[in-house]
Amino acid sequence: MARLGSVEQVVITARHGELCARLVADGIPVRPVTWRAGLDPRAFVGVRRELARRTSGDPTVIHAHDSHGLALAAFALAVVARRGRGFPLVATRRVTFPVRPGSWWLRADRVIAVSAAVRDALVAAGTEGGKVTVVHSGLDLAPREKAGDSVLRRTLGLPDGTPLASCLAALTPEKDHRGLLDAAAMLKATEPSLHWVFIGDGPLRSTLERHTARVGLTDRVHFVGDRADGELLLEGSTVMTSSSTAEGFGTAVLAAMALGIPVVATRVGGLTQLLAGGAGLLVPPRDPGALADAVGRVLQEEVLRESLVRRGRLRAASFSAATMAAGTLAVYRSLVQPH
Structure with a gap:
């Protein structure tokens, strides 16, 4: 996403986690928070403070990457909504496990499914088909020959x-x-x-x-x-x-x-x-x-x-990180740009 150069990113993640260290090393802006349990209230504070820096006129999207992040984001958005501000919520779903009725997954403005199988599971659980977009996971792994003495x-x-x-x-x-x-x-x-x-x-x-x-x-x-x-x-x-x-x-x-x-x-x-x-x-x-x-x-x-x-x-080769980033960015733009 950073290589596309057309979006400002801020990642909210655990302060001492491996992801935080890797993002910092790659020059990606990070808001590190204390996040030791799934729904750690200290992580919620970090999300809320980051949203407080934004105004409703900003083309801002909040993107959650698992169920705990989704719940924290939804709670934070409910708080800022009381102050007359709102931002679209995107969530990425990576599993085909059944989604419970009333789940936060059904309330997101858009859900990114990493495969058609995940999309089908979401729709079967009651998610509106128009809210689900398939963006396949991708990797940056250049093909190479394997070493003999591995x-x-x-x-x-x-x-x-x-x-x-x-x-x-x-x-x-x-x-x-x-x-x-x-x-x-x-x-x-x-x-x-x-x-x-x-x-x-x-x-x-x-x-x-x-x-x-x-x-x-x-x-x-x-x-x-x-x-x-x-x-x-x-x-x-x-x-x-x-x-x-x-x-x-x-x-x-x-x-x-x-x-x-x-x-x-x-x-x-x-x-x-x-x-x-x-x-x-x-x-x-x-x-x-x-x-x-x-x-x-x-x-x-x-x-x-x-x-x-x-x-x-x-x-x-058809599942590259660049293709994944472009697909994700297209979802963001569909939510913040006039139709």
Whole structure:
């Protein structure tokens, strides 16, 4: 957005968070606030003070990027409205989870959905179709060849050439890592050298580690937790997997595609659109057998693997950060410019 040069941005975010540090380093104006809980009242004060600097005549839009930010923004807008001032509220929705009746998502002036699947879920929940605009998530990832001696293998203490199946996702129920572990167990006999790496953390980690032991994969499955260098770790993968039962878009999958890593994913939500045209192998959700078969094919069939890499890179090129920023700016302008 900053590179477009036609909009002034101020980002309200947690004072000591990683996002704040990255924005400051990139020269993006930030209003840092103390924000330790989802609906931290100190964050609300920061939003209200930023709005107090604006007048209703300013072409100002407030944009919330998650449910907590949306609620805080809505509360702050209600306060300034009592003083005769108002600003349009935009919210970006990234998940296909059901929206409850009366939710703030239904009250925003415009909702940006990161995929058609997210849009359909919003409309099904009662959001007016005209209020929802699809702006796909995007990444700035220039295609490049993968390094042979990868950071990932060195991190895990594995020799060069060890086949690696990766998954970059929070360890939460909808990501269905248990199903992925079951698929890994099915491949143990036919792919004895295959290792699996789970990049990410979450409330199910201890449960999944116990399941890993039950299926006899403790020496093959590696939990590395949340990593700031997640993309760099992905780069060493032989195949990237996603076993989600619900997925708004699939930014981690997009990253793998741009890096030239073949993808096997479940046919859910935004992944269906993202991996269209043979950009990845799609399998039914909650079907470890189908997932195992697809991973095995990628490992064994060179022609298939090369096709997935080629088509994945071409597909990823259409989901750029520049396109995402331009689409978001178009939403802003539709709300502040006369029609």
